[in-house]
Every structure is written in structure tokens, then in C-alpha cells.
Amino acid sequence: MRQFMKYFSASFLFISMVITSSIAIAADYKVGFIYIGPPGDHGWNYQHDVGRKAVDEAFGDKVETVFQENVPESADAERVMTQMALSGADMIFATSFGYMEPVLNVAKKFPKVKFEHATGYMTADNVSTYSARFYEGRTVAGHIAGKMTKSNTIGYVASYPIPEVVRGINSAYLAAKKANPNVEFKVIWIFTWYDPAKEADAAKTLISQGADVILQHVDSSAIMTVAEEAGVYAFGQASDMSAFGPNAHLTAIINGWAPYYVKKVKQGMDGTWKGAEQTFDGIGAGMVIIGPLSDKIPDSVKKEAMEIRDGIASGTLHSFTGPINKQDGSPWLKAGETADMGTLLGMNFYVEGIEGDIPQ
């Protein structure tokens, strides 16, 4: 029996080695992706997977992509990336903020592998970061919300009090206020990116307090479902979510990673890829896309929304253009002045007019 086990485990080891090495394929260039959740979430991860498929399509047989879903932001991420690097990946896209430390650790061990980290801020010689100016999309959404609300109350389901989310609230509020001076924002923080039950409860609460348009900065489509049932409006987050609320869905702020991924893989292949770069693109570069507008939106509002979108894309319009005061009334931007990058990246205050405090 012991003899048998010995042969058995030896042959098992051999077979598994053959299998792994045959997975490490023959394509010239290999690109790995790690996702925080399932690509079937119809939100954040789904769009990264759309980007991955665009890479597949653009390079055909020359590039092979692999992905791993549901990778926790922990030592597991390090394990998964190490495995990818060992099996021959030339470039790895780590698509969540919390992969920052694991990426840096693995990058140190594999100096020849190129790493791209989404929404992070730390780089290395072989680590670049990329993020999108989602707040530009929220300016468009905020304008539509301000025009569509009848109760003048807009609900906002927020995840964590980090600059990216605060930026989104401010940007949406400024646009909504401009479109409709009577508008009021109600914000609920739920301290999670993805918990449909909590998101649904928060949306129901906002609706019960009179909100008739809901904005969200959390990832699931539960809020869209709740909005559809309650007969109010909502916006898709990261992906088009109209399937979950055909009547509720006004438009979606879609994350467009595809052009960036294709560009970066190309650079990696022809040797022009550079580490320690930080990309922060918006509507202009196609990294933030405004989805199709619902028929429920009047034509005049549609036209205004498109003008705002095009203005931001061409650079004639900025989401944060003064005069803007901070919540406590102290001046932030003078008339005509636009926000600088540093303040935006570290934004930790509400603009004047938003009630409540940012949790600390």
C-alpha cells in the first residue's frame, strides 16, 4: 500500500506538472488579470473582463490572456500573481485598490514582469498605476438627476469615505445644484463595495425619505432593482444596468478599460512600456463612458447632458470650476479657477450645500 501511494503521488505530481506546463502556452506574449469579484457582477469586474477580451481580440494568437476571479486583497493576491508570473506572464493587471502591497511585493521578485495596478498610488520600476476620472461621469449624471427629480431630493449610496468617493459626491452635487437650485442630497455610507442586501436597504431608506433619484458608488445592481420596484430613477454603476430596471435606469457611468489595456499590452510587446507611470484618464480618453440615455429623459435635458459630456471631453469644461466654497463656507476655488490634481486626489471635504459629515 505504501509502495502504491509512493507511485501514485509521484505520478500525480508528474501529471500535474505536465498540465501546468501545457497551460503555460505557446503565445508570444502572456497577460494575466486578477479580479476582486466575479466578472458576472455586471459592475466593476465585468468591465475589466470586457477590457481583457478586447486585448484578446486586438492581438489574436499573438497574445494570450488568463484571469483569476474572486482574489481577496490579501496574501492570496500575492500567491495568485506569483503563480501567474511563474507560468510565464509578461504583464499582470491587478484591478483593485487593495492589491497595492501584494503588487509591489511580487513586482520586486519578478523585475522582468510588468505590473499595472488600478486605482493605486504607489509605483516601482516595473509597476505603473491607472485610474479613471469617474467624477467627470458624475457631473453628467448629477445634471440629469437635478433635472429629473420632482421631490428635489437625491439619494446617494456611498461605500467608503475615501477621496474617490467624496470627489464623486461633490461633483454630482455641484452639477445637480446648477441644474436645479432647490436640490438636496441625502448620503448613506455603507462601508462596503459589494453587499446587495445592505445596498438595497440603504436605497429603500433613501426612497422612504423622499428621494426620487438615486446615485450609487457601490458595485451591485441591487439598487437598480429596488428603484425599479419603487418607481424612482437610478444610474448604472460601472456597467450598463438597464436590464435590472428598464424604467428606472436613466444612464450609466461605464468604465472603459479596453483602449487602455490594448495600448499597454502593445507597449509591452514592442518594448516601449514604462514603469512608474500614473495614468488618470476621463471621458476624453474613453476611460469613462456615458451610457445610452433613457427615453424618460426629455430631449432638452439629453442635449444639455451631451453638451456637458463633450465639454469635459474636449477640456473646455471642468467638473470643479469656481467659485466653489467648502462645506463650512470657507472659499476653495475662485471664480473661473479649476481644481488642481493634488486637491482632487486627496479630497476629504464636502462642498458648500451638502449636509452631514464625512465619517472619519
Add this chain to the structure above:
Amino acid sequence: MDLSEINFAVLVASLIVASTPLVLAALGELIVEKSGVLNLGVEGMMIIGAVTGFIVGVETGSAYIGMMAAAMAGALLSLLFAFIILIMQANQVASGLALTIFGLGIAALMGHPYTGIKSPQISTISIPILSEIPVLGTMFFQHDLIVYLSLISVLVIWYFLNRMRAGLILRSVGEDHDVAHSLGYRVVTIRFLAITFGGAMAGVGGGYLSLVRVPQWTEGMTAGAGWIALALVVFSGWRPFRLLIGAYIFGGITILQLNLQAIGVNINIALLSMAPYLATILALVVISMSRFRGNRGAPGCLGRSFVKIT
């Protein structure tokens, strides 16, 4: 901050919906524990109910059939537990924990193709006349069938445990299985039935989560509800009505803290998120201290394996 912005009728109605999965699962566990078995697998049975209910609901287009499937799935999983602890006489705590881990894993596997799909709707049933009472009507009489069923089961279980001979037998098995056995009661059979019932109730609780409350399937969507149900059973002193109160306090504070946030109350959010747990424990401790001091109601043989002495 303006408290009048909170619609209290809607608040009560939504706290009932938020608490219903807890009530169902905890009632099932109450019966299991009264028979002397500690099943820590509530979370696992709930999530299996949630995923099965959702899948069957989507495939058949009927949320009610989904609910029934959820009950069956929960019961089926609990049978595995029953077999391990009653026939194989394994440790109940370890087996229950294993059941939770197993349930979470298999649910994730089963539900994989079903993320991001809409489920069929369960319509609410407005009770004639009663639902038209201004505030009370919105609070209590415009819910779906499962909510009414959960309230009825509180009554039925109370009656069963305290007024029926079968309930007395169940309790005696839980108090002292050796004595019950020597009186001729079939300890193993009775526990089998109790565990299956507990599994079915946990399954329905899970199904309610994925078919009504959210309604969507997500991996790990029970998010600890099973553990809260377990705690409610203990803190309620194994009494159905206190269990209901405890569950509603828990759900109520959860919904209330969202409402307070939305009107802009300036309270630390970590404190607010902690509040449901604190309030529930406090309330139930206070109830059990005042009147029935000393009598916690814990079954004497809770968690002990039954070895037949021949």
C-alpha cells in the same frame, strides 16, 4: 437634521422585512435546540436555501416554488448533519461548523452562473380593511405571504412547545435523553425530525433573503445572519415571542441607523453599525434578568451526544 423626514410607518414595515429571515431561521434553531441538539450550521443551511431558492425561482419563474425548494434544500443539508451527529455520534459543535463552511462553499459553486440575474417577484398581500388603517396598515398589513407565515409560526411553535403533548416529548428529549429513552421515546427519531425542521426553516429564511429582501443572488449574501439567529435563540432564553422581539429590535436598529444617516444625524458611524448588536443583547439580557431569574431555559442535554445504554 429633521426627525419628521423619517417615515415611521415605512420604517416599521421595512424592519419587519429585514428581520423576517432571522425570525424564520432562529425559530427553526429553537426547535432543534429544544430537542437537545446544537446545530451551528444555520448560516450554511441559510445560504444553501438562498441559492437553491433563487435558482429554482429563476428557472420556474415562480418565487413560491423557489421558497419551497429553499426549504427542501435546507432540510436536505441538515439531514447530513443529523446523520453525522446522531448515527455517527460525532461532535455537534465541530459538525455544525463544518456544515456552515460546506454550505458556503457549495452555495458559491452552485450560484456561480446565477450572479447578476433578476428573480421573480413575490407580490404583497394587503389584508382587506386592516391594510387601510392609516399608519398601522402600512406597518403590519401590507406584506408578502412569508412575513405573515413567519408570524403565524411564532404562535404555532409557542403552542406546540407549551400546550401540546408532542412538544412536551420534544422538550423532555432535550432535557434528559436518557430518561426520555427509558420512558420509551425514540430519541434519535425525534431529534432527526427536529433537525430537519430546523434545516427547512433556515432554508426558507435564506430563500427570503435572495428572493424577496434583496432580491438577487450574491456569494456569501447571508453575511452572518445565521450567527445572529443562533445568538437570538440563546438570548431569548429559548422562548418564541422573545425571539421575535429580539429579531425585530435587531432589524429595527439596522434600518433606523440608515434613516438617521440619511437625515444627517451627526453620530459616529462605527457606533451606529454596532448599535443593532448592542441593543439586541441589552434588551434580551434585561428581559431575562427581571422576571425569570435563574431559569434561562437552556435544555439540559444541549450539545450532548446520545449514547444508547442497553
